[in-house]
Each structure stands twice: as structure tokens, then as C-alpha cells.
Amino acid sequence: MADEREDALDQxxxxxxxxxxxxxxxxxxxEAPLAHLAxxxxxxxxxxxxxxxxxxxxxxxxxxxxxxAGISSVQGWSLPAGAPxxxxxxxxxxxxxxxxxxxxxxxxxxxxxxxxxxxxxxPLTGNGRPLVRDGEWEVVATLADLPEGAAVRFSTVAFDGYxxxxxxxxxxxxxxxxxxxxxxxxxxxxxxxxCPCHGASFNLSGELANGSxxxxxxxxxxxxxxAYPIDLPPLVRPKVKVKGDDVLVWTARA
Amino acid sequence: xxxxxxxxxxxxxxxxxYDEHVTAIHRFVxxxxxxxxxxxxxxxxxxxxAVEQLDIDRPAPQISAWLYRVAQNAVADYxxxxxxxxxxxxEQVAASWEPVMPQPDPHADADADRAATAVRxxxxxxxxxxxxxxxxxxxxxxSVAETATRLGISHxxxxxxxxRALRKAALLVEADG
Numbered sequence: 417m418a419d420e421r422e423d424a425l426d427q428x429x430x431x432x433x434x435x436x437x438x439x440x441x442x443x444x445x446x447e448a449p450l451a452h453l454a455x456x457x458x459x460x461x462x463x464x465x466x467x468x469x470x471x472x473x474x475x476x477x478x479x480x481x482x483x484x485a486g487i488s489s490v491q492g493w494s495l496p497a498g499a500p501x502x503x504x505x506x507x508x509x510x511x512x513x514x515x516x517x518x519x520x521x522x523x524x525x526x527x528x529x530x531x532x533x534x535x536x537x538x539p540l541t542g543n544g545r546p547l548v549r550d551g552e553w554e555v556v557a558t559l560a561d562l563p564e565g566a567a568v569r570f571s572t573v574a575f576d577g578y579x580x581x582x583x584x585x586x587x588x589x590x591x592x593x594x595x596x597x598x599x600x601x602x603x604x605x606x607x608x609x610x611c612p613c614h615g616a617s618f619n620l621s622g623e624l625a626n627g628s629x630x631x632x633x634x635x636x637x638x639x640x641x642x643a644y645p646i647d648l649p650p651l652v653r654p655k656v657k658v659k660g661d662d663v664l665v666w667t668a669r670a
Numbered sequence: 671x672x673x674x675x676x677x678x679x680x681x682x683x684x685x686x687x688y689d690e691h692v693t694a695i696h697r698f699v700x701x702x703x704x705x706x707x708x709x710x711x712x713x714x715x716x717x718x719x720a721v722e723q724l725d726i727d728r729p730a731p732q733i734s735a736w737l738y739r740v741a742q743n744a745v746a747d748y749x750x751x752x753x754x755x756x757x758x759x760x761e762q763v764a765a766s767w768e769p770v771m772p773q774p775d776p777h778a779d780a781d782a783d784r785a786a787t788a789v790r791x792x793x794x795x796x797x798x799x800x801x802x803x804x805x806x807x808x809x810x811x812x813s814v815a816e817t818a819t820r821l822g823i824s825h826x827x828x829x830x831x832x833x834r835a836l837r838k839a840a841l842l843v844e845a846d847g
Contacts, residue, residue, distance in 0.1 A: 425836075426814075427828060433811055437707035440752040448752040450836040453843060454808070455704030461790040461809035466700030472710050473692055476717060480688065483721045484681065596709075628751070646711055 425450055432458050434555045439645060479597060547654065548574055553664040562586065562663065567602040567620075572667035575654050578602055578609065579663050582620035589622045590652035600651075606638040609651070616644050622651035685725050687733060688717060695741050702745045712744040792839055800835035807832060 424442035428451045431438040443451060459466060544625045556570035557579050567580040569591070576599070577590045592613040600609035600618065606616040608625050617638060619625040624647065631643040655666035694715055700709035719740055724733065746798075793801040799821070806817040818828035 425833065428806070429832070431813075432704055433807070434708060437705055443752060448749070449844075450833075451752055452749055453836055456702065456791060457804060457808035458704035459701045460786045460813060462700075464702075465786075466697040468693055468696035468710060468713065469710070472696075472713075474712050476692070477685070477688060478711075480684075480716065480717055480721050481681075483718060484684070541800070605780045654752050 425454075429454050429458075437645065439642070441642070443562040461500060475596070522553070548666055548668050549669050551666050553657065553659075554667050555662045556665050557586075557663040559658065559661050559663060565604065565607060567604070568663075569602075570665065572665060573651070573670045575665065577652075577654065577665075579656060579665065582607075586620070586656055586663055587620060587656055588654040588656035589618070589620070590654065592649045592652070593618075597645065602609045603638075609639065614644070615640070616648055618651050622653050624648045624650070673825050680726060684721070684724075687720075687724075687726060691734065692717065695737055698738065698741055699745060703748055708748065712741070712748060715744050716740045792842060795842055796835060796838060800833060800838055803828065803831045803835050804839065 424444070425447045426438075428438040428443065432455060434525050438451070438455075440448070440451075442486075442554055442590050443632050447468060465575055467662075474647065515541040520612075537545060551574070553570050555570040558573065558577065561568045562579065562581040564581050567578040570576070575588075575590055575591065577588055578600075580602075581587060592598075592615055593600055594615065595611065595616055598611050598613035600611050603610050606617070608619055615626075616624060617626040617640075626637040626644045627647050628645065629647065631637065637643070657664050659665075692713065696709055696713045697715075699712045700706070703709055703712065716737060720737065726733065726734060728736070730789060795806070802821060803817060804813045806820055808813070812820065814828050814832070815825055817832075818825045820826060821831070823831065
């Protein structure tokens, strides 16, 4: 039994018990229920019973306030109208995988929304509200600063971000990572915005570039050997325009 | 938040809903994924979705039901990655208001208590050595090496024992299913 299959499960359990984020890598199908059970056992064995970290609670509160103010890309989480979805047939194993006391949860999940699903390009409105309700155009760069493949940092009342020249298209992207809000850094070599905190990379369209969907086992991504484990929503994309030699971003009035 | 009132008042009400539910939703998710980083991500997704889609003008029990439903869906999707099942995306469901399950009590530790009771019940039904290895590893959080020492067996045997104990426990859970 000391084969690779067992190693993947052992690794999962070790990571779990060390408080880390376990990954499904290398796990074979019939071990998933064991991993699932292990996760629930680990949770039950935690004396603080999953009490949230107060810092997390406050951080999430701030993210929600930002989102509600219309400067986050949560609206990007919605599926495009008419997006395909799969019906999942429930088997005994499916029922097993929900583990202790949560069978109803899976049944619900099977017909449920996938909030981890990657979304398409973020629209500039949420619930019909514009990204910036009462704003103005502000010059943030000149075309001379932006040859193809270049990026310029900008900071306005509403946004910190980059204007980029993505193969001839000028785009404005927020520099706030949609995971935990860290500030993204531009990497010219890889033509992406990289999060220094957990390693998410966003392409110059603002979408997660190193997520698990579209991950190629052979080549990986830009030197990464593991896919970023969560499907993050795309970056906020403020409206941008070019007037004469100026690049302008639509932002809130100071 | 999906509301027509769109005022500072609505913001306050939304935050009151957040304050009332964030601990319970986090615990609910944590009990099902067993680690903090993922529990925080999923909890974040539940409430960020609520900002966008939750109708705060609904009666309190419906709001609570909506949050748990979205949390359940998030957990189900999380595990799909492990089972290599296709992700499901049925957009309408999270926005619907039908109750889907008995409500965990958001004001109490009932859900966590139920999970702990279920675990104790499960361990009791396992052969002694199996129950012992799971207890030492998961409840007491000993390493494999420490567990092996406590049980007076080799490191390799402790791993094998843990594997078999989990298999057996999973079979019991499945039989209950």
C-alpha cells in the first residue's frame, strides 16, 4: 500500500492537520471520500470549532463595502446568460462524499450554482449600476509611456491600477488582487499582474492566468509548477479612453 | 445587495446581517472543509455573492436559508475538484428562496455539536485500533510518528492503520447514507 496513491492522501492529511490548504493533486478517485472524511474529522477535532479569525471578519467586511460601493468585480461572478451547465447524476459515492451529516448539502449542490466557476470578462456594471456613478475622466498616462507590452501605474480617487498596452489595446486594470486585496505587481517578462501574497497571476485582460482551468500539466505557467487553486473573479477594469496623446481613466471625482 | 432602497440604511442592515451570520457560516464551511484557508475563501465567496444578490428585504429566516444554501453550494463545488466531477453552474438556484434542508441554527453551535457527535458515534463503531489511530491523529492532532509511538507500532504501520481506519469509517458513513 506504500504507493503513490497513498502518498497523495497522506500529504492531504498532513497539510490539513498543519492547518494548510490541501490540494487534490495526485489523488485518485476512490480516495476522495477518505480525504473528505479526514477533513470533517479534522474540523471536528479542532477545539475552537472553526471560530473565524477576527482579522478575517474585518477584512471581508471591507471587501464587501468596496464591492457594494461598485468598485469591485463581484458582478463578474455572474455567469453569462445562457451559459451551459451540467447536470450531475448522484451515485452512492456522491452521497458518501458529502460525509457526515451533510447529505442534503450535496443534493442541493448538485443542482446548485458554482461560485468557484471562472467567469467571463467583467462587465462594467453590477445590477445595472455603473462602476463609477458620478465620475470624471482623468489623465493617467500618455501614449508615449505605453509602447506595446508596457504598463504604467496610476492612482486615482477610486482606483489604484495599471494602464497597459496589450498588443495594441489600451486597458485599465485595478491592481487589487480579487483574492485578499494585495497589490499586484506588473511583470513585463510574463505580461501579467502578479500577486505577491499567494501567487495569483492575471493576464492583461484582467483574468486569472494561472488557475486550474486551462492549466497545462506539461508547461505550467510562467515558471509556476502548480495551478493557483481558486478560480478568482477577474480584476476590476475601469473605463479607459485615449484622447490625443493622453490615456484617461473614468474615475470618481476627488 | 439587491435592494431598491439603496441607502445608508440598507448598508447598515446588510452589515447587521453579516455580523449576525459570519461566524456561523464560517463554522458551517469549516466543518466541511477542515482547514482555515479554504474556509475563509468559501466564506468570503458566500458574502461577496450576498452583496450582489441577496435581497435584504426578505424575512430573516429566508435570508439565513439563502446564506446556508450558497455556503452549501460552495462546499459542494469545493469537493467536486477532489472527485474530479464537472463543476455545476445553475445560476438561478442561489437566487431562489426555497428551503432545501433543515436549517442549522445560526445563533448556536448546533451544527458544530452535531458534527462532533457524529464523529464520536462513528469512532465508537470502529474496531479499537482504528478508532485509536483516528482519535490520535485527528482529534489530538499527533503526527504519524507520535501516533506510531503511542500505539507501539512502526511509522509505516501507523500510516497503513490510518488508511485502513479511514476506509472502514468511510464504508460506515456510506452505509448510513
